[in-house]
Amino acid sequence: MLKRKFGDLSNWKRVIKRKYSQTYLETKEFKGYITLLNTIKVTEPLSVQYGKKLVCIVDDGYMWLQQFPFNKNHSVTTMFDADGNIVQWYIDICLRNGMKNGIPWMDDLFLDIVVLPSGELIVRDADELEDALSKGIVDKALYDLAWKEVHNLKSLIGTGSFKLINLSKDHREKLLPKLK
Template sequence: MLKRKYGDRPGWQRVDEKQYAQTYLETTEFKGYVTLVKTIKVSKPLFVNYGGTENVCIVGDGYSWLQHFPLNENYSVTTMFDPEGRIIQWYIDICKEIGVEDQIPWMDDLYLDLIVLPTGEIYEKDADELEDAYIKGWIDKPLYDLAWMELKKLKRLIEENQFQLIKLSKEHKEIVESQY
């Protein structure tokens, strides 16, 4: 069972008030939808830990999540910004496919994720969920292999400083913010 995740993040429990905007971009570097959720008021901030980092806030009052939904790709990138506009992290979801429903982009999450910190550190996440989904028959062998192939490709591009969406995050955020 794949989880379908929408760009406007409906039903986000901890978010009491938010703003949402989206746009479609077609440039030499990117073709697809870009969404922006600004959390105006949250009931409870969300903190995460990766490796040596402790209690990094990724959701709080005034935070922004910019999400890229590239067409014909098997990943989606969420760039998380603090209230001052500093990038906290890039969260890359490996996905089966990307689509649009009622003019809102979505992705079918394929479990595996990459987290990239501004320091350059890269973390793989949720391999256990992918294994579990395969063992339970929720996904077949071709989807399992696709997830690992995509993760390895993206990790290599990031390590070689060739993954364009990381470089375009701030520019694309400004474009989508103009939609408010």
Template sequence: MFKRKYGDRPDWTRIVKRDYAQTFLHTQEFQGHITLIKVVKVTEPLFVMYGHKRVCIVDDGYLWLQHFPFGKHYSMTTMFDACGDIVQWYIDICYENGVENQIPWMDDLYLDIVVLPSGESYLLDEDELEEAYHEGSIDFALFDLARQEAFRLQQLIKADKFELLSLAKKHKKLLLEENEG
């Protein structure tokens, strides 16, 4: 039914060597788990296309910071390049976030939103959501939940009111410091 994705991404064979850290936050700004994958070595870089832009989203030295907010229908991954600059924010629309064997996870509902540092944003995988609904993998309630949540987040992003985007650098620093200490 759902694609369950874990914060430590154990099945990601492209990454040959990595460091992993996670913590739980309960602050006014954010409640939930955050994870950080520090990519040491990959088999090959990964590029994606957004319109005519070719963007590298993983390579040696990259960091992937993932937020798993409690009680929300999204999870967000911020990708940082080897210089520490944000490459993109990737928001997965999901049914729920949780924890299993002390590792945070999310149940993916197909739709994704990508926000680039330029401010451009893209809604991805509408075809996957439609296909899952028509095949009966999800019911109309989940189909509608995914569409409504994506629309709500897109409106917040356009209005510059999706605050999690601005917390990424702070949370990356927190996990890096905790991991070194």
């Protein structure tokens, strides 16, 4: 069974004080839901290691913008530091995006792509997808779909034409006044 991840991240115990907003957008460039989580206070910062780089992805005052495009096999989380600088884009490969009880969600297909502001691109969790295939959590068709989406997105990112990355600051600005 695929893991369903919700845009409000309401079960995230690390965040002890938060503000959240979401909206539906239908523009020429994007159709779907966007969410914004402001982590006002966290129990402790969270950093990830990429090679020799240590990147803080959540701390007090950070914001996570999530984009859930309709009819796509990905969802993008843009992580902003307390000064509004992008620290990374995290692209989840997914089977589908949807809505339940008023909250956007995605069904995770294990593979992820991290894009750093430097342009560095990292594919993550291939081992998790292999494990899911061997355990029958995903079949060969879903496995192939995940890898096809990764290759497609890498190509779009490489040419600078992956729109969600380019829209992240604008989408954040749309949600900032709605934070509650």
